[in-house]
Amino acid sequence: MRIAVLLKDRCQPKRCNLQCIKFCPRVRTGDETIVMGSKGKPVISEELCVGCGICINKCPFDAIRIIGLPEELEGECVQQYGVNGFQLYRLPVPREGAVIGILGPNGIGKTTAIRILAGEELPNMGKILDKPTWDTVLEHYSGTEIFNHLEKVASGEIQTAMKPQYVDMLPKVHEGNVTELLEKVDDSERLADISQELFIDTCLDRNLAELSGGELQRVAIAATVLKDADIYFFDEPSSYLDIYQRLNVAKVIRTLAQTKQVMVIEHDLAVLDFLADNVYLMYGEEGAFGVVAHPRSVRSAINTYLQGFLKEENIRVRVKAIKFETKAPRDDWKAEALVSFGTLKKKFESFELETEPGTIKAGEVVGIVGSNATGKTTFVKMLANEIRPDDGEIDTEVKVSYKPQYIEPDFGGTVRELFMLELEKLAESGFFRNEIAGPLSIEPVMDRLLESLSGGELQRVAIALALGRGADIYLIDEPSAYLDSNQRMEAARTIRRAMEKSGKSGMIVDHDVYFIDMVSDSLMVFDGEPSVTGHGAGPYNMRDGMNQFLKDVGITFRRDTETNRPRINKTDSRLDREQKSSGEYYYQG
Ligand code: ADP
Numbered sequence: 302m303r304i305a306v307l308l309k310d311r312c313q314p315k316r317c318n319l320q321c322i323k324f325c326p327r328v329r330t331g332d333e334t335i336v337m338g339s340k341g342k343p344v345i346s347e348e349l350c351v352g353c354g355i356c357i358n359k360c361p362f363d364a365i366r367i368i369g370l371p372e373e374l375e376g377e378c379v380q381q382y383g384v385n386g387f388q389l390y391r392l393p394v395p396r397e398g399a400v401i402g403i404l405g406p407n408g409i410g411k412t413t414a415i416r417i418l419a420g421e422e423l424p425n426m427g428k429i430l431d432k433p434t435w436d437t438v439l440e441h442y443s444g445t446e447i448f449n450h451l452e453k454v455a456s457g458e459i460q461t462a463m464k465p466q467y468v469d470m471l472p473k474v475h476e477g478n479v480t481e482l483l484e485k486v487d488d489s490e491r492l493a494d495i496s497q498e499l500f501i502d503t504c505l506d507r508n509l510a511e512l513s514g515g516e517l518q519r520v521a522i523a524a525t526v527l528k529d530a531d532i533y534f535f536d537e538p539s540s541y542l543d544i545y546q547r548l549n550v551a552k553v554i555r556t557l558a559q560t561k562q563v564m565v566i567e568h569d570l571a572v573l574d575f576l577a578d579n580v581y582l583m584y585g586e587e588g589a590f591g592v593v594a595h596p597r598s599v600r601s602a603i604n605t606y607l608q609g610f611l612k613e614e615n616i617r618v619r620v621k622a623i624k625f626e627t628k629a630p631r632d633d634w635k636a637e638a639l640v641s642f643g644t645l646k647k648k649f650e651s652f653e654l655e656t657e658p659g660t661i662k663a664g665e666v667v668g669i670v671g672s673n674a675t676g677k678t679t680f681v682k683m684l685a686n687e688i689r690p691d692d693g694e695i696d697t698e699v700k701v702s703y704k705p706q707y708i709e710p711d712f713g714g715t716v717r718e719l720f721m722l723e724l725e726k727l728a729e730s731g732f733f734r735n736e737i738a739g740p741l742s743i744e745p746v747m748d749r750l751l752e753s754l755s756g757g758e759l760q761r762v763a764i765a766l767a768l769g770r771g772a773d774i775y776l777i778d779e780p781s782a783y784l785d786s787n788q789r790m791e792a793a794r795t796i797r798r799a800m801e802k803s804g805k806s807g808m809i810v811d812h813d814v815y816f817i818d819m820v821s822d823s824l825m826v827f828d829g830e831p832s833v834t835g836h837g838a839g840p841y842n843m844r845d846g847m848n849q850f851l852k853d854v855g856i857t858f859r860r861d862t863e864t865n866r867p868r869i870n871k872t873d874s875r876l877d878r879e880q881k882s883s884g885e886y887y888y889q890g
């Protein structure tokens with residue numbers, strides 16, 4: 302079975318010579334396999350195409366996909382967005398008493414799938430010319446596993462609640478303060494309890510526009526949980542949350558699942574592992590198609606995903622398996638000190654920070670972990686001499702390039718124009734192209750307007766921009782937000798290689814433990830009372846840093862026997878108690 306997809310945001314017929322049409326051998330022999338459509342973009346006939354792949358290679362903007370799909374997917378298309386548009390195959394099935402996870406790359410229909418299950422979108426089953434109605438949908442799915450669910454949604458017998466992906470949009474769609482928003486949705490009069498459980502009781506009087514990303518995320522989660530629904534969907538609940546908040550949110554969601562149905566899309570694998578019972582892996586190609594694989598236990602799903610081969614489906618999603626080290630990396634590597642600092646102190650009106658002395662080496666990537674609002678950015682700004690410490694010495698002045706946590710697409714032009722403006726000649730250097738833009742897959746979005754990018758695309762552009770500037774220290778604040786698990790691993794690799802090659806240092810603030818494991822040579826650990834006091838120490842070697850950090854969080858990790866990946870221990874399990882008493886929270890051996 303063959304599908305033809307045109308990635309419409311890439312296709313630019315005004316800027317090419319319509320090579321797809323000119324070189325298609327079928328067109329040359331006189332049929333209409335590719336013709337110019339009424340919307341000014343080529344239309345490819347799936348019936349006439351013989352799958353030679355010439356158009357894919359000829360298109361200068363890499364906008365065409367001709368894909369052979371397994372025959373068993375025939376008739377299983379759930380949703381197709383127009384002629385030669387994205388196609389979703391199969392749906393995950395919600396289950397009583399379990400948290401069902403969905404795991405897969407960005408742009409392959411995860412959000413589409415849960416919107417359909419929530420009744421927010423009617424699927425057309427691939428029949429793009431007919432407008433779907435609940436009658437046609439129920440007729441199509443009659444006798445299948447998902448029928449009962451869809452029927453109950455259609456008849457209003459079950460109510461659904463959804464936490465959307467982009468919480469940054471919340472202040473744009475709701476005016477007013479947190480209480481006003483939550484009161485509107487509070488069917489169960491649990492506002493006081495839930496806001497305490499999610500630690501947002503202190504921001505109830507504040508306007509949504511004044512909240513940080515982490516606070517907005519928890520307000521959005523509270524608004525979802527407060528609704529009296531039968532099935533709850535959470536699209537990426539962990540973005541912007543620190544690890545304490547992630548674990549806490551996971552507990553709130555798990556409690557909810559004891560009496561309700563819950564589905565979650567999540568890219569933080571340690572959190573997903575802790576949160577979900579069963580997981581549907583999804584595979585496909587960004588913007589072209591997505592297939593929901595059959596459900597697996599959470600352990601088997603994550604292992605399969607990391608190993609990259611879906612045996613039952615006979616599908617390879619990754620060439621090389623992703624491996625984790627059980628032993629802490631060596632910390633005796635020799636490199637010059639890039640910057641050394643003594644005890645630094647800084648006091649603001651309502652926040653006080655103290656950091657212990659330390660040294661950052663050239664080429665080193667320092668992971669920075671700890672609660673939100675405990676002074677991580679303030680510390681780096683002191684290194685950059687943007688803020689003067691009240692007390693303490695820094696031996697050399699360093700230049701810092703900074704990727705902020707929240708990125709606003711406030712530039713009217715394309716990605717290429719942004720790079721040319723900000724990076725000037727550096728944007729054309731081989732180093733930038735091969736070591737940064739290439740691995741971060743920036744090329745396909747180069748000619749897109751910044752404001753048209755998805756969260757994950759914008760994140761990759763922002764990382765590339767920060768890494769592309771000339772500096773001594775690269776402070777990258779929460780690079781994992783909106784990236785899927787694969788992109789996180791690629792980003793980690795890119796940051797490490799760029800630092801190694803340039804002999805500069807990276808300081809990476811992130812809350813995804815797998816990401817921190819992959820990106821860091823050493824760790825700085827921040828703690829304190831968020832927004833009141835902060836204390837920073839390190840860089841430590843990975844073993845000491847992880848032990849110190851996880852002791853503070855109160856969790857230990859065991860290793861998966863098959864893949865070595867870290868898994869959060871159940872609190873008070875035998876392993877948890879043993880590891881806590883021996884002081885080994887993360888590494889074994
Ligand atoms: P994911 O959640 O896996 O990132 P999405 O479901 O958001 O994926 O999107 C899958 C594909 O469908 C993307 O290419 C997206 O641009 C496209 N898409 C999503 N919603 C619509 C829509 N309403 N109309 C047209 N295309 C859409």
Ligand code: SF4
Binds near residue numbers: 326334345352353355
């Ligand atoms: Fe024509 Fe199909 Fe070959 Fe593309 S893949 S050039 S549409 S026959």
